[in-house]
Amino acid sequence: MNNKLKEALRPVRRRLRGSRVLQGAAWGLLTGAAMALLLLVSARLGMIPGNWILPVSAIAASPVAGMLAAGIRRISDVDAARAADRCGLRERAITALEATGDSPAEALLLEDACRHLQALDARQIQGRPVKKRLTAAAALGSVCILLALLPGGSPRTEPVPAEAVPPLREAARRLEQAAEQEGADISEAERRELRRLARDVSREAGNPRSRESLDKALDDAVNRLEKLRETLAGDALRTLRQALRSAGAGNLAAAAETGSDGETLTEALMEELGNTEAESLRQAAEALEKTAPSAAAQAAGQLQAAADALTAGNPAQAGNALSQMMQSLESGGLTRTSEALNDLRNTAASAGQQGAAGRTGTDSQQGNTAGNAGQNGGENASQPGGGAGSGSTNEDQGSSAHRQTSAASRGKDPRYKEGEYESIYDPTRLNAGDENLLTELRKTEEDGVTAETGPGAGSAEGYVPYDQVIAEYAAGAAEAAESLALTPEQRDWISAYFAELTK
Amino acid sequence: MDIRTEMTSFADRFARIRGEIAKEMIGQEDVVEHLLLAVIAGGNVLLEGVPGLGKTHLIRVLSKVLDLPFQRIQFTPDLMPADIIGTNILVRTEEGNGFRFQPGPLFASLVLADEINRATPKTQAALLEAMQEHAVTVSGETRKLPEPYFVLATQNPVEQEGTYPLPEAQLDRFMFKVLVPFPSLEELDRIVNLTIRDSGEGAKAVIGAEELLAMREAARQVPIAKSVQEYALRLVLDTHPERTESPEETQKYLRFGASPRAAQALLSAARVKALSEGRFNVSFEDIRYAAPACLRHRLALNFDGLSEGKDIEGLISGLLERTAC
Structure with a gap:
């Protein structure tokens, strides 16, 4: 190509690059704004942890990336010639680019094109208009700002204060140690699950991404530990039955078969205690100690104590020992891990309190911790503070207890929906005759959960264990099934359903 | 004149030709422009417009400005091919009787085929060879037509009765079909004034055949x-x-x-x-x-x-x- 023409095209090329950089910035800004909007919407929908850093970074970084991409893109002579031609050169530049200058006509053309290019004011070269893109980016940005400022369901997450991280790490380390130190007689699969559980929660607690993720990890760990303990408790009860049977305490073993849960079993055992030889209990305790999982080790001691009390002619003390034994069995063991996990949760709750200096009673961790305590209490029937809560069935009452306890403190925790809760059946009022048996529970932002009870005799705070009412429900269902025009298969199905529930 | 000079002086010559035509042709700038483009490029033009718009006059002025031999043929239904191409006539010479070719009106540089669609297809077809080959064949003998050579035809779009629409093959031989519009009020006023007052200044020849061919050659480059x-x-x-x-x-x-x-x-x-x-x-x-x-x-x-x-x-x-x- 003619050097003179190339030289004449240089200002055009320079101007074109500037214009493209501007366009790149506009495109980048638009893309960044769209990405920021996407992030904010995703965070609001709970698909990703919400924070403001990512959207702001997207808006800030995208124009720079767009400018860089546009800036490093090569501008060919053809591009420059076309841009110049668009400024009124009427295809002089592009034709001159293809001309060799050999013929007089082409030489004339080259001269003419160079002359016009030199006379061209490079400022005339306009890139594609960026106004529309900038307007669109501004509109998207405004939506982002609105979305970020919109109250309720704010996508922001609370970071865990830096000073709270070391105690969390320490508590997490203790949890892992506790998991390692659990009794050697749990199965390998259970031990692996325990280690995994401890490791997972320890990883999050050691480097918490946000309060929400820490809460989630802790809740998850609690659930997994609970499941593990239930498995172990089931194993322990089975072992107890076998031990009693092998020790010749057939009446006690038969009693142990009648109840599926600890409390029923305890009652059955205590009823049969009078017909049992102390020696049989001792043998059972020995057998239990030899074969039982760790959860039953303590139970074996208590069974031994019951045998001693029976020998001493003190059936009441024996009964107490049996009761304590059942509690030990039901706990499923893993006490070290359980305590270490509780310790970690308390540490996390304190971290929440530290971080919530500017917030007013919205500490969800505190709520969760207290709530979980309520749940445990509800299940063990040892804490009467539960009561008919916000669940839709009686099975939910255990967990509803903790919600009620922590209702005032959880405030704006996005996991709890505000509004009117369902009316639930309150079994504490079964004997209230024709009185209203419903309890209305309302969730309000200011007051937490409020209960509006009917004129029944019961208390909204009472706790009725599931197994005390299921038989009555089953009987009611059977009666209803009989009175309705149902096929035998349907009646069988209902019967099987309640039989399963009763187990 | 070398090609470089031809090209640099082209615009000036073109403007002078236009200026000279404008002395006798009021308005119709676009028609004139197209006509000149075709003539310089070496093409034939079909002018279409209602009667009285100055189509024939424009071609006459063009021939004057370009200083080219001009012939006008008024096409009618009874016009025969020999009437436009020419024919061999019997002549008595010293050697005895013989035939001599008598050229028809096609033998000119600028041929105006007025109301071409009034002639029969046979006569219209006679134009084909002339328009495309710039040659005519009579009695087996091909005769070259003078260069430059253009056929500028006119046709009237309204009086279609008794006309023979030009076949596609013949239409394709016209470089342009130019529609001659009705003049504007201002142009009409000037035309009317021109007819009642003698402006005294008619169009003059600006270039000749040689220059026209040089311009054509320059344009090809x-x-x-x-x-x-x-x-x-x-x-x-x-x-x-x-x-x-x-x-x-x-x-x-x-x-x-x-x-x-x-x-x-x-x-x-x-x-x-x-x-x-x-x-x-x-x-x-x-x-x-x-x-x-x-x-x-x-x-x-x-x-x-x-x-x-x-x-x-x-x-x-x-x-x-x-x-x-």
């Missing part, structure tokens, strides 16, 4: 960018209804598209247009300027186009809008 040439060719191809890539309107309303000769004519005319504006390259604008005159007589509406009242001008405008540069 004008370079065309590939993109511009592709644009012209795409335009021509887009008139073909049988092509699946052609616009929907083309496929729906046209019976046939423009010939390759149309592409040649389009580029030749665009070259002249570029030089006439002092440019040494062809622009997209030049192509767009020449396209309607180049294409309108080479396209034909099909039954759908006719029944839906479509017109070729509208279809060409649509094509120019749709075909990207």
Whole structure:
């Protein structure tokens, strides 16, 4: 190509690059704004942890990336010639680019094109208009700002204060140690699950991404530990039955078969205690100690104590020992891990309190911790503070207890929906005759959960264990099934359903 | 004069020719421009317009300005080919009787075929060879016509009774079909004044045949960018209804598209247009300027186009809008 023409095209090329950089910035800004909007919407929908850093970074970084991409893109002579031609050169530049200058006509053309290019004011070269893109980016940005400022369901997450991280790490380390130190007689699969559980929660607690993720990890760990303990408790009860049977305490073993849960079993055992030889209990305790999982080790001691009390002619003390034994069995063991996990949760709750200096009673961790305590209490029937809560069935009452306890403190925790809760059946009022048996529970932002009870005799705070009412429900269902025009298969199905529930 | 000088002086000459024609031709700048483009590019022109618009007068003035031998043939239904080509006549010489060719009115540089659609197809066909080959054959002997050679035909679009529409093959031999519009009020006023007052200054010859041929040669040298040439060719191809890539309107309303000769004519005319504006390259604008005159007589509406009242001008405008540069 003619050097003179190339030289004449240089200002055009320079101007074109500037214009493209501007366009790149506009495109980048638009893309960044769209990405920021996407992030904010995703965070609001709970698909990703919400924070403001990512959207702001997207808006800030995208124009720079767009400018860089546009800036490093090569501008060919053809591009420059076309841009110049668009400024009124009427295809002089592009034709001159293809001309060799050999013929007089082409030489004339080259001269003419160079002359016009030199006379061209490079400022005339306009890139594609960026106004529309900038307007669109501004509109998207405004939506982002609105979305970020919109109250309720704010996508922001609370970071865990830096000073709270070391105690969390320490508590997490203790949890892992506790998991390692659990009794050697749990199965390998259970031990692996325990280690995994401890490791997972320890990883999050050691480097918490946000309060929400820490809460989630802790809740998850609690659930997994609970499941593990239930498995172990089931194993322990089975072992107890076998031990009693092998020790010749057939009446006690038969009693142990009648109840599926600890409390029923305890009652059955205590009823049969009078017909049992102390020696049989001792043998059972020995057998239990030899074969039982760790959860039953303590139970074996208590069974031994019951045998001693029976020998001493003190059936009441024996009964107490049996009761304590059942509690030990039901706990499923893993006490070290359980305590270490509780310790970690308390540490996390304190971290929440530290971080919530500017917030007013919205500490969800505190709520969760207290709530979980309520749940445990509800299940063990040892804490009467539960009561008919916000669940839709009686099975939910255990967990509803903790919600009620922590209702005032959880405030704006996005996991709890505000509004009117369902009316639930309150079994504490079964004997209230024709009185209203419903309890209305309302969730309000200011007051937490409020209960509006009917004129029944019961208390909204009472706790009725599931197994005390299921038989009555089953009987009611059977009666209803009989009175309705149902096929035998349907009646069988209902019967099987309640039989399963009763187990 | 070398080609460089020819090219640099082209615009000036062109302007002088236009100026000289404007002395006797009021308005019709676009018609004059197209006529000059075709004449310089070496093409024949079909002028279409109602009677009295000055078509014949314009061609007379052109012959005067270009200083070219001019012949006018008034086409009538009884005009025979021999009447326009010429014929061998019996002559008595010293050696005895013999035949001598008596040239017809086609033997001129500028031939005005007035109301060409009034002649029979046989006579119209006699023009074919002259228009394309610049030669006529009589009694087996081919005779060259003088160079430069142009046929400028006129036809009247309103009085169609007793006329013989030109066949497509003959229409294709015209480089341009130029529509002569009715003058504006101001132009009409000037025309009327010119007829009652003698302006005293008639058009004078500006160039001769030699200069005209030199101008044609200069125009042939004008370079065309590939993109511009592709644009012209795409335009021509887009008139073909049988092509699946052609616009929907083309496929729906046209019976046939423009010939390759149309592409040649389009580029030749665009070259002249570029030089006439002092440019040494062809622009997209030049192509767009020449396209309607180049294409309108080479396209034909099909039954759908006719029944839906479509017109070729509208279809060409649509094509120019749709075909990207």
